[in-house]
Amino acid sequence: MITGKILYKRPKTLKDVNMSYCPGCSHSLMNKILCEIIDEFDIQKKTVVIAPVGCAVLLYDYIDCDSVEAAHGRAPAIATGIKRVNPDNIVISYQGDGDLLSIGMAETIHTANRGENITVVFMNNAVYGMTGGQMAPTTLVGQITKTTPSGRNPENEGYPIRACELINTLEAPYFIARCKVTNSKSIMQTKKILKKAIGYQINKKGYSFIEILSNCPTNWGMKPKDSNKWIQEVMSKYYPVKIFRDKGEA
Amino acid sequence: MNKKNNPVINTDKCKGCELCVSECPVEIIAISDEINIMGYHPAYITDSTKCTGCIKCAISCPDAVITVYREE
Amino acid sequence: MNKKILMKGNEALAEAAIRAGCRYYFGYPITPQNEVPAYMSKRLPEVNGVFVQAESELASINMIFGAGACGARCMTSSSSPGISLMQEGISYISGAETPAVIVNMMRGGPGLGNIAPSQGDYFQAVKGGGHGDYKIIVFAPASAQEIVNFTVLAFDLTIKYRIPVMILGDGLLGQMTEPVVLPEMKEIQDDINWSICRGQDQVIIRSLYLVPENQLELHNLHLQKKYRSIEKDLNKYYEQYNANDCDYLIFAYGTTARVCKAAIDRLQKENIKIGLFRPISLWPFPKEEIISISSKIKKAFVFEMAQAQFEEDIRLSFEGKKEIKGFYKLGGAIFNDDEIYELIKKNI
Ligand SMILES: Cc1ncc(C[n+]2csc(CCOP(=O)(O)OP(=O)(O)O)c2C)c(N)n1
Ligand code: SF4
Numbered sequence: 276m277i278t279g280k281i282l283y284k285r286p287k288t289l290k291d292v293n294m295s296y297c298p299g300c301s302h303s304l305m306n307k308i309l310c311e312i313i314d315e316f317d318i319q320k321k322t323v324v325i326a327p328v329g330c331a332v333l334l335y336d337y338i339d340c341d342s343v344e345a346a347h348g349r350a351p352a353i354a355t356g357i358k359r360v361n362p363d364n365i366v367i368s369y370q371g372d373g374d375l376l377s378i379g380m381a382e383t384i385h386t387a388n389r390g391e392n393i394t395v396v397f398m399n400n401a402v403y404g405m406t407g408g409q410m411a412p413t414t415l416v417g418q419i420t421k422t423t424p425s426g427r428n429p430e431n432e433g434y435p436i437r438a439c440e441l442i443n444t445l446e447a448p449y450f451i452a453r454c455k456v457t458n459s460k461s462i463m464q465t466k467k468i469l470k471k472a473i474g475y476q477i478n479k480k481g482y483s484f485i486e487i488l489s490n491c492p493t494n495w496g497m498k499p500k501d502s503n504k505w506i507q508e509v510m511s512k513y514y515p516v517k518i519f520r521d522k523g524e525a
Numbered sequence: 526m527n528k529k530n531n532p533v534i535n536t537d538k539c540k541g542c543e544l545c546v547s548e549c550p551v552e553i554i555a556i557s558d559e560i561n562i563m564g565y566h567p568a569y570i571t572d573s574t575k576c577t578g579c580i581k582c583a584i585s586c587p588d589a590v591i592t593v594y595r596e597e
Numbered sequence: 598m599n600k601k602i603l604m605k606g607n608e609a610l611a612e613a614a615i616r617a618g619c620r621y622y623f624g625y626p627i628t629p630q631n632e633v634p635a636y637m638s639k640r641l642p643e644v645n646g647v648f649v650q651a652e653s654e655l656a657s658i659n660m661i662f663g664a665g666a667c668g669a670r671c672m673t674s675s676s677s678p679g680i681s682l683m684q685e686g687i688s689y690i691s692g693a694e695t696p697a698v699i700v701n702m703m704r705g706g707p708g709l710g711n712i713a714p715s716q717g718d719y720f721q722a723v724k725g726g727g728h729g730d731y732k733i734i735v736f737a738p739a740s741a742q743e744i745v746n747f748t749v750l751a752f753d754l755t756i757k758y759r760i761p762v763m764i765l766g767d768g769l770l771g772q773m774t775e776p777v778v779l780p781e782m783k784e785i786q787d788d789i790n791w792s793i794c795r796g797q798d799q800v801i802i803r804s805l806y807l808v809p810e811n812q813l814e815l816h817n818l819h820l821q822k823k824y825r826s827i828e829k830d831l832n833k834y835y836e837q838y839n840a841n842d843c844d845y846l847i848f849a850y851g852t853t854a855r856v857c858k859a860a861i862d863r864l865q866k867e868n869i870k871i872g873l874f875r876p877i878s879l880w881p882f883p884k885e886e887i888i889s890i891s892s893k894i895k896k897a898f899v900f901e902m903a904q905a906q907f908e909e910d911i912r913l914s915f916e917g918k919k920e921i922k923g924f925y926k927l928g929g930a931i932f933n934d935d936e937i938y939e940l941i942k943k944n945i
């Protein structure tokens with residue numbers, strides 16, 4: 276039995292189960308970070324997490340909060356329905372890139388445009404993880420996926436979509452930021468930003484959009500460490516990590 | 526440094542992703558040759574006496590299987 | 598006693614919903630039901646309710662899913678093309694067992710079709726439409742007063758059984774102005790201890806069942822058991838018009854049934870023994886009653902504004918035991934009573 280002061284321990288809201296994500300996956304990490312923030316705000320009993328179609332579909336098996344499982348792309352509409360009925364609950368729409376920018380683009384934009392007081396956590400891993408690594412709206416030009424075997428060709432597939440930049444054209448959103456979780460330092464920064472976003476929701480400030488440049492070691496065919504390096508060296512060149520808007524600081 | 530830090534890895538639940546290994550500033554985390562019940566090579570602490578208690582390993586562990594203690 | 602007032606079908610529906618405790622409406626404009634969102638947008642804020650014009654019917658139905666997950670009395674309305682877009686959501690809501698009232702004021706199809714009244718969405722409403730083995734309760738009112746009555750009932754049933762309830766009307770019913778008696782404003786005390794946002798232990802609203810392997814099978818068996826009990830409970834929603842001691846019986850629902858009544862009155866004056874059987878709940882279908890009445894007649898007629906969709910359920914109930922002759926109007930065309938009169942005369 277080890278005793279002493281605990282410097283770090285698993286957050287209470289993260290259930291004591293093995294998450295089924297692949298080793299080193301950013302989904303695991305962000306599930307954990309979300310739980311840390313929920314614990315720190317002590318909002319476990321009033322938080323609702325929308326589980327999207329994608330690798331995070333079983334989110335509620337790990338995060339011990341009320342949860343609604345959405346159809347592919349519809350999480351922000353469900354979040355809207357919940358928030359309009361229960362404005363004092365904390366609603367988090369957690370979505371992948373296929374979910375948020377492809378099949379759910381309309382819901383994404385219009386929920387942001389209405390300025391719904393929710394927090395969107397956008398896991399951008401540049402592929403469709405769950406279905407085995409097909410092209411996503413955020414797949415980089417030249418990036419090889421299951422459905423772009425010679426690399427994404429803009430002539431045929433168009434260019435990767437920058438979500439934060441798109442959302443940033445709208446009037447209503449309160450807080451828009453792109454983050455990465457490639458090492459402990461950037462994880463701490465990301466946590467600070469996401470915590471701020473959820474704090475804004477608690478204080479009824481409005482809509483926040485937090486994009487996380489995420490890895491998918493499995494479908495990228497890389498070791499977790501190399502996948503984080505790729506985010507650092509390649510992905511974040513096209514998707515700059517920064518705060519796009521913070522009405523709370525303006 | 527008189528306080529002793531104690532990083533503990535739950536090896537049964539470690540997925541051997543190695544992300545903690547490169548985080549440790551004093552390089553006391555390594556990957557084991559053994560295989561855990563999930564079929565992964567888990568991380569282990571080579572020399573806990575050197576641990577600074579910086580918790581970088583725990584922060585970067587996606588599966589939250591590292592706990593860091595400090596003996597009072 | 599509330600007094601009679603004149604109201605358009607669509608507006609009567611909206612007011613009835615509010616009086617039945619509906620405080621959340623999400624919808625997207627489409628003719629011929631635009632009076633519903635217009636009315637709701639004005640009226641809901643007066644009762645501290647929420648109106649949201651969604652970006653699409655896909656969004657509307659999922660907003661309803663979210664609101665329903667909270668145990669709220671919530672509603673969306675649309676017409677055929679919009680209801681098609683909602684099918685995905687209706688399947689999810691059915692799987693997840695949350696409440697939802699959905700109004701379909703049917704118009705001509707397929708495709709964009711036209712904006713004239715139709716009954717072409719019968720199969721979609723009654724047999725599925727979305728994926729998977731599920732059922733929704735479907736009411737087909739035939740007057741503004743019935744729209745009011747069944748809208749109120751729809752909210753009680755959707756909360757009781759946690760199953761989508763559809764009001765299946767058509768452009769004509771929605772647009773028609775008739776006298777109605779509205780109910781009092783209802784005080785709501787719903788038992789929703791299964792819903793989210795109550796600050797209790799974790800509640801998961803889901804339709805995905807992966808492990809153990811038979812979990813989805815068990816969930817489906819549970820749903821089917823619920824459907825069987827609903828079939829038992831809701832077997833009384835039909836109207837019989839001169840249906841006792843008949844040689845001939847017309848089967849029709851909604852708008853079409855109204856027109857049939859006028860023809861029946863004329864035929865009876867000529868001593869033709871003919872009546873009407875009008876199902877009001879299309880699911881559950883009043884099958885037992887139809888089976889029993891089928892043995893007493895010589896021949897049945899079916900009138901519908903669709904190609905033998907409703908007729909199929911009549912045939913299933915008849916099990917081939919009596920002759921059935923169907924007449925159809927397609928693409929937004931409606932029957933008139935002269936036409937029905939002539940058709941019956943020619944076919945008896
Ligand atoms: C309507 C519909 N179309 C397709 C699918 C199949 N599908 C499941 S997950 C997925 C892609 C998810 O990718 P993304 O949103 O990027 O999330 P990730 O798995 O990468 O976390 C698809 C297409 C589905 N479940 N529903
Ligand atoms: S497939 Fe990719 S995104 Fe999905 S869990 Fe595995 S690594 Fe993560």
Ligand code: SF4
Nearest residue numbers: 549576577579580582
């Ligand atoms: S707490 Fe810091 S020093 Fe100690 S093992 Fe972890 S990373 Fe290394």
Ligand code: SF4
Nearest residue numbers: 539540542543545586
């Ligand atoms: S980061 Fe966690 S899961 Fe990965 S090797 Fe280290 S202890 Fe194991």
